[in-house]
Amino acid sequence: MSHIVPEAPQQDKRTRERYLCDDRFRRLEITHPDSGELLSVTPVNFNCYGVAFFASQPLPESGVTKVCLTFESEAGTLRLDNLLAEMIYSLGSDVGCYCGAAFVSAQVETGDTLSELLEIERALADAQNQEDRYGLDDGES
Amino acid sequence: MAYDLKEMRVPVGDLRLGMHVLRLDRPWEETDFLLQGFVINHREEIDALQAQCEHVFIEAKVHMGDIASERLSIDPAADLYNRSETGGGAVARGKKAGDQYKERHAVGKPTTRVTYINKIDVSKEMVTARSAYDQARGMARDIMANIRLGKTLDMHQAREVVDECVSSVLRNGDALLLLTKLKEQHEYTAEHCMNVCILTATFARHLGMLEEEIRKIALCGLLHDVGKSRIPDAVLNKPSALTPEEYKLMQNHAALGRDVLMASPRVEHSCVDVAYNHHERPDGNGYPRGLPATQIPYWAKIVAIVDAYDAITSNRNYDKGRASMEALDIIHRGKGKQFDEELANEFIRCIGIYPPGSIILLSSGEVGIVVAANPKNKLKPRVLLVRNEQQGKREKYRMIDLIQSPADSRGNPYAITKEVPDGTFGVSLRNFLERGLVLGAPTVYED
Numbered sequence: 357m358s359h360i361v362p363e364a365p366q367q368d369k370r371t372r373e374r375y376l377c378d379d380r381f382r383r384l385e386i387t388h389p390d391s392g393e394l395l396s397v398t399p400v401n402f403n404c405y406g407v408a409f410f411a412s413q414p415l416p417e418s419g420v421t422k423v424c425l426t427f428e429s430e431a432g433t434l435r436l437d438n439l440l441a442e443m444i445y446s447l448g449s450d451v452g453c454y455c456g457a458a459f460v461s462a463q464v465e466t467g468d469t470l471s472e473l474l475e476i477e478r479a480l481a482d483a484q485n486q487e488d489r490y491g492l493d494d495g496e497s
Numbered sequence: 498m499a500y501d502l503k504e505m506r507v508p509v510g511d512l513r514l515g516m517h518v519l520r521l522d523r524p525w526e527e528t529d530f531l532l533q534g535f536v537i538n539h540r541e542e543i544d545a546l547q548a549q550c551e552h553v554f555i556e557a558k559v560h561m562g563d564i565a566s567e568r569l570s571i572d573p574a575a576d577l578y579n580r581s582e583t584g585g586g587a588v589a590r591g592k593k594a595g596d597q598y599k600e601r602h603a604v605g606k607p608t609t610r611v612t613y614i615n616k617i618d619v620s621k622e623m624v625t626a627r628s629a630y631d632q633a634r635g636m637a638r639d640i641m642a643n644i645r646l647g648k649t650l651d652m653h654q655a656r657e658v659v660d661e662c663v664s665s666v667l668r669n670g671d672a673l674l675l676l677t678k679l680k681e682q683h684e685y686t687a688e689h690c691m692n693v694c695i696l697t698a699t700f701a702r703h704l705g706m707l708e709e710e711i712r713k714i715a716l717c718g719l720l721h722d723v724g725k726s727r728i729p730d731a732v733l734n735k736p737s738a739l740t741p742e743e744y745k746l747m748q749n750h751a752a753l754g755r756d757v758l759m760a761s762p763r764v765e766h767s768c769v770d771v772a773y774n775h776h777e778r779p780d781g782n783g784y785p786r787g788l789p790a791t792q793i794p795y796w797a798k799i800v801a802i803v804d805a806y807d808a809i810t811s812n813r814n815y816d817k818g819r820a821s822m823e824a825l826d827i828i829h830r831g832k833g834k835q836f837d838e839e840l841a842n843e844f845i846r847c848i849g850i851y852p853p854g855s856i857i858l859l860s861s862g863e864v865g866i867v868v869a870a871n872p873k874n875k876l877k878p879r880v881l882l883v884r885n886e887q888q889g890k891r892e893k894y895r896m897i898d899l900i901q902s903p904a905d906s907r908g909n910p911y912a913i914t915k916e917v918p919d920g921t922f923g924v925s926l927r928n929f930l931e932r933g934l935v936l937g938a939p940t941v942y943e944d
Contacts, residue, residue, distance in 0.1 A: 375916075376826055400830050402825075410827050412782065412835075414744045417737075417816075447816050448738045449808040450722075450747050451777065452835070453802075454819060454827060487876065490829045490845050 373479035374401035388417025404473035417446035510792025567809035609704030626672035638687035650761035694719035703847035724754025861905035
């Protein structure tokens, strides 16, 4: 299965910046790669090639998942369903499971999907505040 | 001293052993209880009350001293109740205990706040801290091993571990914090307990808790995962991701921790609280009981955040830990759902975006180690450059202070692109520390 993720350097898998997600992600759901169960997860960072998320249940570190997301952009609500993605890492513990999934290029490159993913990426990129990453706005962070 | 007997309404999430239950929020006849009024002697009785009621009424003795109009304390059982809320037995001024309870529930933090300053330079404290850390990690390993063998928890030993660490954190908040960044691959559980103890003490210091409270909550941090000593080794140290069944088994550690601690003599009630509740979530989706936010003890909310941070940044048998900033990202995104929002914000402030010891990739392609945070601008720390533009070895290391806007070889000002996990680009923090990298000292190092 091919990804649109560019070939990554050996020691740092992610070459394209991923942007911190925010509450404009109204929904992020994935199917469990093994059981197919639909799980609601917390989006952490995102770019048009993939998404990192935190789940409250263990997930395998490989396998194919389907991603469903709803994002409130300035232009309106973007809704993407059954986006194929491949699990690329999973770090589990008793506090939850931090995972990364790369969107599958064959599907992403068709139709409007890529432009919608890019729109989300741009919206998140525009909202990044290098001086105040977490919006604590007190010069402390 | 004069006292009054009073009836006090208590949410079932705050019930403690020793409390005298007078009545329930429903008729006794509608419940399983045989006695209409009893002293709670067993944890099972608390579970039964929590299963059948939302609140109960307990008997509280109210002491009225010479300054009765200003100070008020309640005992014996209500004092336990009060202590769990305040995390240290603070005395309210000019307020009734019920009001004090409500206020603490609403504010969720101690009313007394202490500002600490570093009493000793980090480089000097590092010597003591390193020895304390090694010794304490060994003791933490022994504690877990002894419980696994069926021995009683040695609270004296546990307090000794904690006191050494807390004293170091109080002298200087950075030395032990840095040592928590040196993650071993094969000693996760004991190391994690130690790190949560140290990080909890550091966070409690940041929150301005009283010294005595810091010692107590650090002990809670050390013992928060003590229940894992009852989880089979095959699951605990599995060299790959857990299956859903194994994960369920692992989740039992919270209740097992409560049992281990309650069976141990001279255990602080707060330790039982934290071990049992540190996986509860404000959105009610936590375990083991799925408590709502208002019923989760304040200290358990603190340890939950610290626990998550260390778990995400720690190495496992099968995977490397993630960077500090990724852990902060997760905590930030989990605010109000998995983590208490106000405490999560404070924790992010406490750790900082680029804490000393972070490995960072710069806009030039060079790689550096954060040597010291800049108190005026935490986004512009002092950095030791250890890899060149192609991430290869440098002939000479170079110290730069980003607050002074230094330029790279192309004349562009340096900027931090991102933080990467320890070990990335072949940069191991441990190697640099062992070779004498001292935090805060602008030294030039040879390769």
